[in-house]
Amino acid sequence: MRPRVFLVDDHGLILAGLRAELADHVEIVGAADEVGSAVEMILERRPDVVLLDVHMPGGGGEAVLTEVARVAPEVRFLALSVSDAAEDVIAVVRAGARGYVTKSISAPELLEAIFRVADGDAVFSPRLAGFVLDAFASEGHLGEAEVDPELNQLTPRERQVLRLIARGYAYRDVATELAISIKTVESHVSSVLRKLQLSSRYELTHWAAERRLT
Amino acid sequence: MSVATPPRAEIGVPHRPLRRGADNALVGGVCGGLAIRLGVSERAVRVVTCVVALFWGLGLLVYFALWLTVPRAGEDRSIAARLLGGRNRLLRVAVAVAIGILVLLVLHPFSQALLGPLSWAFLVAVLGLIVVWRGATPQERQRLEELGRNTPLLRRREEWTRTSALVRILVGLVLVLLGVRLVALVSRPIDGGAPAAIFGAAFVVAGVVVLLAPWWLTLVHDLSDERRSRVRVEERAKLAAHLHDSVLQTLTLIERSAGDPGQVTRLARTQERELRQWLFGPERTDHGATLAGALEALAGEIEGDYGVRVELVVVGEATLTDALADLVAAGREAAINAARWSGAERVSIYAEVEPDTASLFVRDRGRGFDPAAVPEDRHGLAVSIRERLGARGGSATVRSTLGEGTEVALEVALA
Incomplete structure (x- = not known):
């Protein structure tokens, strides 16, 4: 079964790149580039996995996570970031992300991570x-x-x-x-x-x- | 105070106990509260209070008595009740009264000379304010603080209004005059003497401060504003210099070598690592002095030279001793081998510092090799590494499977 994936990233290029890499293997149900619309669309479409950018204006990925988790705790999050700063990593994981990978991850590995998170495991x-x-x-x-x-x-x-x-x-x-x-x-x-x-x-x-x- | 106890509610008359006003308060809310209770205008009550205050300060005394004993609207206990709640209530009252009388006795002669018959009321007001402050709820304290801030005395020059300027000049002049008068009194034989001169000098100084405060406050503000903006400018210049030296240079290089994908990747990776270190890395004064620092330098070097990605994870930290330097040197050989021969795109380096050992793992998921079939010249290298680490109470192991990758495990003992 192909997991339904939602993308959140404020960089258009990254969104396009992710779509291209993932589209053949998962069902991409939507993408958002800012916190407000991300929360709204995730709650409406209820994806299996949300690929979440950690750094975004307006509270960042953490804000999306906490907002969604309040209403729909079954939605799983995989944090994706260029930052390796520990405070960011730890903030999203403690907020409820099922894992954390950096954007330099290769496409097959990212896919594996998505499937893993979709299955309820940690990455x-x-x-x-x-x-x-x-x-x-x-x-x-x-x-x-x-x-x-x-x-x-x-x-x-x-x-x-x-x-x-x-x-x-x-x-x-x-x-x-x-x-x-x-x-x-x-x-x-x-x-x-x-x-x-x-x-x-x-x-x-x-x-x-x-x-x-x- | 009998006024403080709320009268019994009578049939048909709304229960209206005396409460100090919270919304219509000027100072303590006593007049406002009285006005509501008596059903007359606030202004009338205030005028009467002021007039009564002129008669030997009687109004002032009553005012503070009510302030202390009447609860504020919305609160259920008065300031006095709050201060006196708990144990040893008698003792505490006795101590407070004793201190009050002592202060009155000591200060009365001075103030007598300054203010005449009203002086004791003035002192009572000061003591009363202190007691009020001690017993006030946070909300009331906040209100009083606001009141203090809003007095015209503490405004900066830009916030001046005509009234605040007038009040300031008046208060300043009065203080200075009082001071001068006190000093003048010393020449006459009157109780006080030397202390009075000190008081007088203090009054003069206070008066001058009140007069000059706005200019001084403005000056202080201007200075700190300027400092802040200078720091900002310097930060910006530093950032610009860094971006120019690193990112812009690399971008130019990338443009020039657009035809060579390998070179572009290499440049981008090196730059990424550098920038990441600059943005998120811990600030290090001496880069090579710690194990993590040395390994980061190593990772950067290999990424730059061989165009592979190096994933470095360090757990624990230690100063770079000779033993650890040997460990890093051995790791460098292993990582270069992996980068050069394995064909893998990524090399993982993992270092862990434990209380008595430090270990380093270099792993790739490349083509691997058969350790038995290693050519002589590379064998020699492995042997030399093993001997060097062996001398440090450590070991070196190579595990490799064809098609699966290679892992070199290195270990030294920490003295």
């Missing part, structure tokens, strides 16, 4: 994986109001998976390397995404602002 680029490893590295420095310590630590297995992704392994390579199924890899990654979104580690934001992801 981690090597950078995002590296970021999570770094942010969750220290054992101490937990927030004061610790409700759920589970959320603030990665399991050894999750750490292994993230390391391989940061090393440039695709999900199926990770699965082969660790002798587990792709489904298991996906569930590990989804659980990391959940921790990333829900963790109360104040460090995440703090760290992101201070160090920036390069």
Whole structure:
């Protein structure tokens, strides 16, 4: 089944490029170049996946995400950006994006990521994986109001998976390397995404602002 | 104060307890509140209050008593009730009264000399204002602050009106005159003496400040405005210089080599990396001094020289020691090999610093090779790398599968 995809980007060239690259493999149900119309059209057309530009005037991708999520939480978002600044990455992921890829991603990889998000899985680029490893590295420095310590630590297995992704392994390579199924890899990654979104580690934001992801 | 307790509501008469006015207040809202309660015009109440105030300050005293004990419209407790709520209420009242009397005793002679019989009322008003401020709700405080800001004394020169100028000159002159009079008093034998001279000097200074404040405020504003605009101009110049040196130059180069797609890609990538580093990268004073810095330089170099994309992820950070420099050098060999031979478009470099080891992975998804069939000259290189890292308490492993790609894993021990 071809997922229904909606594009949001304020650069016409990028929109045209994405359309050309994706049109043969997914059903593109629309595109918008600013926050207001994006929210409106997404709510009207209910796509499976929204490819979302992080940097846009009027609140950026984060604004679209929060607006849509309030009404239609089932719409899934994949953030697409030229920026590698950690505060941007972390802001969209924490706002609910199912993944984050940079615009330099190749077309087949982008397609794979879209299908993955459409299936409800998470998409981690090597950078995002590296970021999570770094942010969750220290054992101490937990927030004061610790409700759920589970959320603030990665399991050894999750750490292994993230390391391989940061090393440039695709999900199926990770699965082969660790002798587990792709489904298991996906569930590990989804659980990391959940921790990333829900963790109360104040460090995440703090760290992101201070160090920036390069 | 018996006025403060709301009278019982009678049948047919709307329940109208005395409340200080919130909407029709000039200062504390006492007159406004009284006007509403008594059903007379505000102006009448105000005039009466002012006239009564002239009789030994009686009006002023009553005013503050009401201000403290009557709740503001929309609030259920008076300032006094709020201040006195809680424990030790008697003790606190006693302390407050004692302090008040002490202040009155100390200051009364001075003010007596200055203001005559009205002086004690004046002092009571000042003390009353302090108490009001301590017990006021945030809303009321905000109102009082606004009141203070809107007095003509604190306006800048551009905001001057004729009235504010007049008030300013009057207040300034009165202060100066009072000061002069106080100083003059010192020559006469009167209670006060030296402290009075100090007070007098303070009054003169205050008067001068009030007179000159607008010019001073304007000057300060102008200076900070100018500084801000200069910073803006400098920022802009820096940005323009950077864009000219990097982006514009690269664009010119790209135009010139439009016929050579490989060269165009290379130029664009190098520029992209540079710009990205400039925009989003952490500010580094010494670029080569850290592991991440050295690896970024390496990634830039390889992208520039071989036209492949290098994806660099660094977890953790460390200063570039000799061991780490060896690690980077080994990684450089591996990355160049990958860029040159693998045929892959992208090389992934991943570095991780742990408490006692640092590791570096260089991976490509290119054609791969059979490690057993490596030509002698390249074998030598691998051996030298392995020995060098071995001396640092580390290791080097190469894994490659034909058609799948190659991964070089490097590791050193951190002292």
